[in-house]
Structures are given as structure tokens and as C-alpha cells.
Amino acid sequence: MKKILIYTMLLLGILPVLAQQKGYRIEGDEVVFTFHRDDYHVAREDGFGHKLDFDNLDIRSVAVAGEFNNWSTHQWKMVRVDNDRYELRKKLSDFDHQFSWEFKYVINNILWAEPDKSDPNITRAFKNGRKLRAYNLRLFTARPDKNGNTTFWLNGYPKAEKVILAGSFNKWDEQAFRMKWREGFWELTLQLPPGAYEYRFIVDGQWMEDPDNPQKVPNEFHEYNSVVYVTKDVPFFLKGFSDAVEVVLSGSFNDWATEGYHMQRTPNGWADTLALLGGKHHYKFIVDGKWMTDPQNSVREYDGKGNINSVCMVR
Amino acid sequence: MRQWLAILGFVLGGVVVQASELGRIGFPKAEWITENTVRIPFALVDHLIVVEASVLGQKGGFIIDTGAETLILNKVHCPKNLPMKKKTHSSSGVMSAMSDTFQNMIEKLSLTTYFSIPNKRADILDLSHIEKQKKVKILGIMGHSVLKDYEIFVDFYLRQITLSKLDKSGNTLDRDVYLERITDSLDFKLNRHAIVLSATINKSSLTLGLDTAAELNQLTPKANSRILKYFYPKERVKVMGVSQRKKEVLIGDLHRMKLSETVFMGPMTTMLSRMDHMNQAFGTELDGLIGYEFLKQKRTIINYKKRKLYFISFPIVQK
Numbered sequence: 001m002k003k004i005l006i007y008t009m010l011l012l013g014i015l016p017v018l019a020q021q022k023g024y025r026i027e028g029d030e031v032v033f034t035f036h037r038d039d040y041h042v043a044r045e046d047g048f049g050h051k052l053d054f055d056n057l058d059i060r061s062v063a064v065a066g067e068f069n070n071w072s073t074h075q076w077k078m079v080r081v082d083n084d085r086y087e088l089r090k091k092l093s094d095f096d097h098q099f100s101w102e103f104k105y106v107i108n109n110i111l112w113a114e115p116d117k118s119d120p121n122i123t124r125a126f127k128n129g130r131k132l133r134a135y136n137l138r139l140f141t142a143r144p145d146k147n148g149n150t151t152f153w154l155n156g157y158p159k160a161e162k163v164i165l166a167g168s169f170n171k172w173d174e175q176a177f178r179m180k181w182r183e184g185f186w187e188l189t190l191q192l193p194p195g196a197y198e199y200r201f202i203v204d205g206q207w208m209e210d211p212d213n214p215q216k217v218p219n220e221f222h223e224y225n226s227v228v229y230v231t232k233d234v235p236f237f238l239k240g241f242s243d244a245v246e247v248v249l250s251g252s253f254n255d256w257a258t259e260g261y262h263m264q265r266t267p268n269g270w271a272d273t274l275a276l277l278g279g280k281h282h283y284k285f286i287v288d289g290k291w292m293t294d295p296q297n298s299v300r301e302y303d304g305k306g307n308i309n310s311v312c313m314v315r
Numbered sequence: 316m317r318q319w320l321a322i323l324g325f326v327l328g329g330v331v332v333q334a335s336e337l338g339r340i341g342f343p344k345a346e347w348i349t350e351n352t353v354r355i356p357f358a359l360v361d362h363l364i365v366v367e368a369s370v371l372g373q374k375g376g377f378i379i380d381t382g383a384e385t386l387i388l389n390k391v392h393c394p395k396n397l398p399m400k401k402k403t404h405s406s407s408g409v410m411s412a413m414s415d416t417f418q419n420m421i422e423k424l425s426l427t428t429y430f431s432i433p434n435k436r437a438d439i440l441d442l443s444h445i446e447k448q449k450k451v452k453i454l455g456i457m458g459h460s461v462l463k464d465y466e467i468f469v470d471f472y473l474r475q476i477t478l479s480k481l482d483k484s485g486n487t488l489d490r491d492v493y494l495e496r497i498t499d500s501l502d503f504k505l506n507r508h509a510i511v512l513s514a515t516i517n518k519s520s521l522t523l524g525l526d527t528a529a530e531l532n533q534l535t536p537k538a539n540s541r542i543l544k545y546f547y548p549k550e551r552v553k554v555m556g557v558s559q560r561k562k563e564v565l566i567g568d569l570h571r572m573k574l575s576e577t578v579f580m581g582p583m584t585t586m587l588s589r590m591d592h593m594n595q596a597f598g599t600e601l602d603g604l605i606g607y608e609f610l611k612q613k614r615t616i617i618n619y620k621k622r623k624l625y626f627i628s629f630p631i632v633q634k
Binding site (some may be wrong): 219302 | 472473549630
């Protein structure tokens, strides 16, 4: 049987323990690539050439190169924010099909800004399958962020040396998300895309469910995984209908309520924002008692009763 | 992933059947539309399309795989007292590597209370290595023998599979399955269970298999130099070869693929690797495989009976 295990992709490198991530931050639904001159000390020419000191560099342009753009040294040019800082914003949804991405900054299209060995999100660089004496940065689509949208707590265990948070958001990695000890509890805040996630804690090597979370599902080890639901604010807008008296937003997310979800009148139409779970939602507007699909949304589906609904996808 | 699944699909093409009582496979998240059409949301596990299912009270994932010939159940999660029959012959030399292939009959795949797929032969195999690699519980693989009687809409925008029953001519029994407009179509050949497409790159033609479980596209290094001119190498990755031997393959982006005068593909991440085993598995001469990279660019409807693919455009999302 083992002989049919062919072509299994080997993952090169091990996930580092995440702390403050270097080279990017995530704001809402955007990844903000950030380059600050002070964060780097050494640059190297392409092809593992000369080492150059950052102090003597005349930086004319900075680009971000990585797995996401075929390591192009010029395609994703960054915007200069001030003398020493450059930024580039990209949609997080362009990255969410992979848990981590390798990248690096390129100065003047030819020099690679080398991360320090002490940076938390580095991984060994490889070329033609050979290990290089250099590192790439890694971007994690789920990552600890003190301003993130989901905080995990584990009460007690003051004598534990290490508590790890592992879940479906990081393929149950047993190292990556290390929790921090506060007074009386362990804590970690993550920024997660909307959706339902299963998770467990690993306290000094012992796996356990979240004892304070009643939401849980059985797992294959005859124990339980805890479940957390992450929502996202989704705006809805109906253009026009200025003569209408009331517009109600009704959908699968509010059990097709006909009351209690009144949209707000705006100069151009009607608006509302709802916190929704990740995934597909059907909805309709009720304009003065008359049901209608969203005229500005081309995505529509039948339900199981022959009705046609608009569809929004939250991700 | 694709490579060994394809070989499994080939290996399991035998005719041994034994009835038993494994019973029903349920899909708890399936959405019943009519008695002929059902939608099932899927999750992407890396680049695999996985739908949630339950077998005998156990919940887990089923991989949707047009490259697999049959329905496959993971032996690890089958009850120990499950009656099954050991396969007695094989159709390829690869079978000699497999000592524990069994089969069983599935009475019913219950997608919803009103929509089920009856009497399908299932091959019983140990799939624990996929679980170990992907870190998800896998109950089985849904291959061609289940999918062929339906029109299958693989929708990466709404992250769902729509299955709609076909009549003998290949028309859906429901007249209006999709409310979004079909914008293009493409003919394909069906070689055994393999969907075979003709494509061109730089005016050179190539033959490709479409496989929903191909996590990376694959292209033979023997391809015409006019084609390889548009393969831009990115990195070398180590993969495990047959007999557990590691080998290095080149991964890069394949540009300028045309599937017809109107169906164009953007750059697709592709692995340059010999196709010998794939060709053996699919029983045809292929220059490459396309899968996830294709489906993420095209919302694709597969109709096995009409030998056609149809495409629906991604919507323009207003912010």
C-alpha cells in the first residue's frame, strides 16, 4: 500500500512560532506589505552576489516579490509613504487559499533585502532545491494580532510551560500559535477570515478542548474539538426606491425575517450592514411589502421551493 | 495527490462486487433544490475539493475527484465487521503493490432526504496517508462512477458543487438549473473515465486531462519547445516518487493556454513532470493535467453525457 503514496509534496521548512510579524500587517480585508529601511541591515545582489550595507544604499524603489507573483522583482512596486517607508496593499482574498506565502523585498529591482535570523516569520530560502544561506519572510493569512477579531482564552494552568492554540485555521499546527500567559489565564488573539473554525489547546503537549466553550463537535479521537464562529460586517445597498416607505433586508442569515431588519434611507437608496458568517447567504429586499432580488447583483439561485434569491458570498 | 489518485482510479477498475450493509452515505450540508438537483458546499483543503459527509455516524470529508474511476471509502473509518470482498485480479502492474484492496456496495448516497444516488460499488482502501498529510478526516473519494450521471457545476466563486440529474440525451431533467448565464462551452473526449481536452500554446497543440483533484497542473517535459517557451520556471520542489524515492520537479507558471478560439487561460502554476504513470492510469496519451488552477479561473459545468464543459463568468463584485 505504501508504494502508492507517490508524489507526496514535501513541505520545505517548518512553521516558526509567530510573534510580531515582519514585513506585513493585515488590516480588514487587506494585506499591507510594509517595508521600513530600519528593519534591514544587509542587502544582497540577485544570484547570491555581493553583500551591501543598508546604510550606504540609495533606495530608489522597493518591490515585493514572492510566491504570489512568481518572484517578480519589479511587478508589485511599492508606494513610498515617507523617506524610509514603503507600502503596498493587496486584497486578503487573493491569498486565502494558502496558509502561508514566502516573500521578500527587492530594492531598485536588483537587491534583496535580507531578513535577520531573529525575525519571527522567516524561513530558509531554497534555490534549485539547495538550501541557501539566506532567509525569506513568510506571510500567514491567519496570524496572531493583538487587534485581531478573535480572542482565545484558557483559564488556569499557571504552571504550564507552553500552551499552543491549534486549529483548522492553521492546519492544526502544533507550534505556530503560542499563547501568552496573563494574570490567571492564557490568551491569544488572531485575525481570522469569516467562517467556522475548530480548535484545541495543547498544554505542555496534552491536547484538550476549550473547557469554557460549549460549542464543540466530536473528533476522530472520541474527544471534542471546540468551535468558534467568526463573522464579517457585510454592507447591503439597494439603489433608488426613494419613494418607498420602508425596505426590509431578509435572508437566510435572519431566517427570512419580515420585520426587525429595516434598512436605513440614504441619499441614493437604502443601506444596512450585517455581521455574517463566512460562506453563502441568500437574501432579498422587501420594498413596501413587495419581495425583490438585488438588481445590482448578478448572482442568483433557486431555493428548494422554486423561489429566486440573490446570493452573497462572504469570505 | 492527483498522481496517486489517478493510479488508484486505474487500479480499481475491476469488476468484483459484493453486496453488504454499509448502508447510506449522507451529505448533511447538501441543499435540496428539486428532486433532480442538489447543491453541496465544499471546502478547499489545500487545493482539494472536499465536501462534508457522514458514514455510519462518522463525519468527515469526501474528495470530489473526476480523475478517480470509482467511489472509494477509507478503510480506516469503515466498521471492522464490514463484510467486504478482497479483489482477486488487477488491471495493471501497479496493483502488485497493493495488497489490501476490497470492495463493497453502497446502498445509497443520501445527499438530502429527497435526493440520493443508489447502489454504487465502492472500493475500500486505506486513505490514512491523505489524512496525515492534509490533517483532515477523509471518509472517501467520489469519482467518475458517481458523478457521470449528473451535470456537475464546480463553482469556485460560491464554493459549491451542483449536481443535476441528466436524461439519456444528457439534458438536465430540470429545465432551469442555473440563473446565471452560460457564457461559453467546450467539447471534450471521454477516455475511460478521463476528461480529455485539446489545447494550444503558442500554436502548438497539447492533450490535457481535466481532473478536479489535481492540486497542481502537470506538464510533460517532453512537450514541444514552442510550448515550453511559455513555461516560466519558479522553483524546484522535492516530491516523493514511486518506490518512495524522492525526486525534484520544476514548478513554474504556464502561460498563453487556449482551449478554443474563445476560451483563454491566465497563467497557471504547473509542475513539469513525466506523464508516464498518469498516462498508464488514464489509459491515454496526455501531455499534462489541469485541475485546481483551471477551476479557480473558470466556473465550470461538466456534462459527461454530452462530453461538454460549460462556463459561467465570475461576477463583477461591486464594493
